[in-house]
Amino acid sequence: MAENEWGSNLSFILAMIGSAVGLGNIWRYPYVLYSNGGGAFYIPYIVAILLMGIPFLILEYGVGYDFKSSFAKAVKKIDSRWEYLGWFLPVAVFLIMIYYSAILGWDGIYIILSFFKGWGADPNVYFTNTLLHSSNSWMGLLQFIPLIAVAMLVGWVIIWFISHRDLEEGLGRVSKVLVPLLFVIMVVIVGFSLTLPGASIGLSELFHPNWALLGNFEIWMAAFGQIVFSLSLGMSIAFTYASYTKDDADLITNTISIALANSLFENFAALGVFSILGYMSLQSGTAVADLVTQGTGLVFIVYPTVFNVLGQWAYVLGPLFFLTVYLAGLTSILSTIEPLSFSIQNKFGFTRSKTMTLLIIVGALISMIYATAYGGSILGYVDTFINQIALLLGIIFECIIFAWIFKAEKLIDFLNSRSKTIKLGKWWVIIVKYILPIFILIVWIGGMMDVIKSSTFEQLVFTVISAAVLLIGTLVLTILPAKNPDWENYEERI
Ligand code: PFF
Numbered sequence: 001m002a003e004n005e006w007g008s009n010l011s012f013i014l015a016m017i018g019s020a021v022g023l024g025n026i027w028r029y030p031y032v033l034y035s036n037g038g039g040a041f042y043i044p045y046i047v048a049i050l051l052m053g054i055p056f057l058i059l060e061y062g063v064g065y066d067f068k069s070s071f072a073k074a075v076k077k078i079d080s081r082w083e084y085l086g087w088f089l090p091v092a093v094f095l096i097m098i099y100y101s102a103i104l105g106w107d108g109i110y111i112i113l114s115f116f117k118g119w120g121a122d123p124n125v126y127f128t129n130t131l132l133h134s135s136n137s138w139m140g141l142l143q144f145i146p147l148i149a150v151a152m153l154v155g156w157v158i159i160w161f162i163s164h165r166d167l168e169e170g171l172g173r174v175s176k177v178l179v180p181l182l183f184v185i186m187v188v189i190v191g192f193s194l195t196l197p198g199a200s201i202g203l204s205e206l207f208h209p210n211w212a213l214l215g216n217f218e219i220w221m222a223a224f225g226q227i228v229f230s231l232s233l234g235m236s237i238a239f240t241y242a243s244y245t246k247d248d249a250d251l252i253t254n255t256i257s258i259a260l261a262n263s264l265f266e267n268f269a270a271l272g273v274f275s276i277l278g279y280m281s282l283q284s285g286t287a288v289a290d291l292v293t294q295g296t297g298l299v300f301i302v303y304p305t306v307f308n309v310l311g312q313w314a315y316v317l318g319p320l321f322f323l324t325v326y327l328a329g330l331t332s333i334l335s336t337i338e339p340l341s342f343s344i345q346n347k348f349g350f351t352r353s354k355t356m357t358l359l360i361i362v363g364a365l366i367s368m369i370y371a372t373a374y375g376g377s378i379l380g381y382v383d384t385f386i387n388q389i390a391l392l393l394g395i396i397f398e399c400i401i402f403a404w405i406f407k408a409e410k411l412i413d414f415l416n417s418r419s420k421t422i423k424l425g426k427w428w429v430i431i432v433k434y435i436l437p438i439f440i441l442i443v444w445i446g447g448m449m450d451v452i453k454s455s456t457f458e459q460l461v462f463t464v465i466s467a468a469v470l471l472i473g474t475l476v477l478t479i480l481p482a483k484n485p486d487w488e489n490y491e492e493r494i
Contacts, residue, residue: 003166003352004342005246011172012245013254014179017261018331019237021182023103024230025266026328030206030273031294032226036219039209044223052439053227053259055431056395057238058424061251062411063402064242066493071236072343072477074243077490078406085401087474089236089394090339095470096235096386097336098363099379101159102370103296104329105152106131107322110300114307114318123304127296133373138458140374149371156364158330163337164356167244171334182327183265189320190268192313193275202278205288206270221443228440229387231262232332234395236339243342252419273298280306299325337363344477349484381462388447389463390470392440399437408432414494 006012033041067074075086109131113119119126128134133145162170193199213219228234242251274288280302281288293302303321307314341355350358370379402408408429416423451463482488 002246004244004345005167006244007168007172009245009247009249009254011168011176012241012249013257015171015175015331015335016238016241016254016258018175018179018182019241019335020231020258020262020332021179021265022230022232022328022332023100023325024226025262026269026273026325027295027298029226029230029266030270031292031298032222033267033270034206034274034292036222037210037213038205039207040211040214041219041223043214044220045226047220048223048227049259049263051431052224052436053231053233054255055428056233056399056436057231057255057259058252058415058428059402059408059411059432060234060236060238060398061242061255062408062415063406064239065245065249065251066411066414068243068491068493070243070342070346071239071339073346073487073490074239075401078401082401082405084474084478085397087343087477088397088470089234089391090343091473091477092386092390092394092470093235093237093336094340094359094363095382095466097333098367099370099382100329100333100336101152101155101363101367102148102375102379104155104326104333105148105371106296106300107325107329108151108154109147110304111319111322111326114304114322115315117304117308117314117318119304119308121308123301123308126304127300132376134376135373136377136458138374140377141369141372143373144368145371145373145375148375149368152367152371153364155330155333156360156367159334159337160357160360162334163341163360164353166352171338174334175331178327178331182324182331185320185324185327186265186268186272189317189324190272190275192317193272193279196275196279198279198282199275200278201281202274202276202288203271205278206274221446224439224443228392228395228443230266231259232335234391234398235336236394236398237335240339240342241335248418250418250420252415252424253421256421276303276306280309283309347477347482347484347487348480349486377458378462381459382466384451384459385463385466388451389444390467392444392447395440396437396444399432399440403429403432403437410494 006015033045036044063074064071067077069077071090072083072086076083110119131147133140133143135143162174164170232238242249277288277291280286280291291302292298304318307318310317337356337359341352341359344350344355344359345352369375412424412428451459455463
């Protein structure tokens with residue numbers, strides 16, 4: 001089997017689910033659901049999946065499957081003047097990988113701490129001061145934190161161990177084990193959480209529908225934003241994974257399965273998170289609304305606080321919970337290196353193994369800025385820039401290049417002839433050509449205004465630095481001369 005080929009359709013689907021199911025499903029979705037109308041949020045959420053998530057994934061898969069080559073190479077083939085954009089997304093996604101490795105490192109430390117509640121009586125003080133030595137000043141860059149560096153390096157070694165092998169032998173096999181395991185552990189955690197006293201308090205808070213919010217533009221934006229992030233839309237990952245398939249694949253049915261599995265997982269996670277918050281509310285007398293939060297605050301502060309009052313059960317639930325976060329993060333981070341790695345292999349003729357080793361060394365070295373006392377702040381700035389600005393632009397580019405220049409219409413017969421479920425029609429072309437790019441543009445402008453309005457001086461500086469790294473990295477890869485004679489040769493499937 002070739003070094004970049006899935007062994008079966010199952011490996012492809014499970015690796016895609018592994019990429020989609022990540023931190024966003026565990027620490028972002030429950031909060032988004034709660035703060036945007038509870039039960040009423042399901043209406044914009046389902047609309048976002050049907051109108052954007054599934055149609056756009058089908059487009060990315062379809063073009064990736066057709067070209068059977070890396071993202072940069074395909075974009076160059078569609079129109080060689082756009083090669084720059086072909087590198088933009090893979091580089092942006094690689095930048096995500098670098099900061100994801102920090103979160104993975106923190107979580108690795110918490111897996112160990114959870115066996116003896118090593119965060120002590122005040123998890124907030126532990127996380128912010130004892131572990132991260134959080135500093136809001138540039139001087140924090142000079143303060144290196146060896147524990148975090150070691151935890152991150154452990155993550156990089158695991159990633160290298162899996163990614164430098166041939167695709168099926170590494171990522172394919174690992175996805176077939178870890179993704180089902182992730183779902184099983186989640187079921188155990190949620191099953192246990194539902195039996196906790198007070199669980200129903202949390203759940204009725206979560207689902208209590210606020211229908212009045214449906215008329216509010218913001219909850220629609222929140223639903224579309226969540227689907228972009230959660231399904232990893234427009235990140236060139238779906239494209240790359242589809243290009244690795246060798247046999248005839250039913251891409252439409254695959255897409256629907258992946259979107260369903262992703263939604264199932266995040267709604268399950270929401271049940272678990274709110275049952276636990278309900279329990280905490282009952283124990284502490286604090287309202288659920290005052291406990292709920294998202295991101296690192298939820299995972300590394302609220303959860304340890306809950307485990308502190310949970311007694312003996314915390315020694316089982318704690319390690320399981322942090323392990324789930326680790327597995328979810330790991331299967332996502334593994335996908336973030338694939339688009340850039342495959343594009344480099346195609347252009348410069350390196351083997352998969354050599355490219356992965358090189359990229360992982362570069363990534364690990366750069367990631368060390370997150371192992372400083374100022375690292376936590378930088379991470380927040382870079383994350384906002386990539387998610388609110390760079391990736392949304394990526395989706396708009398993809399719509400232009402794939403739907404307009406390549407012409408989405410060309411894919412319809414090809415995809416329909418392989419689909420055992422839904423068949424595409426003209427509606428699909430209208431969505432990917434008009435509705436989607438216009439909508440994303442609106443969300444992008446909203447995000448930009450948000451960043452500009454709420455930015456501190458430091459945030460602006462780091463936004464500019466991140467943009468410079470992204471643009472220069474992209475430029476260098478575009479202008480370096482190709483070393484692989486195959487870079488100019490193309491073979492399409494349709
Ligand atoms: N989709 C992942 C999640 O919901 O957590 C996040 C993610 C994965 C973002 C891969 C970016 C990425 F390249």
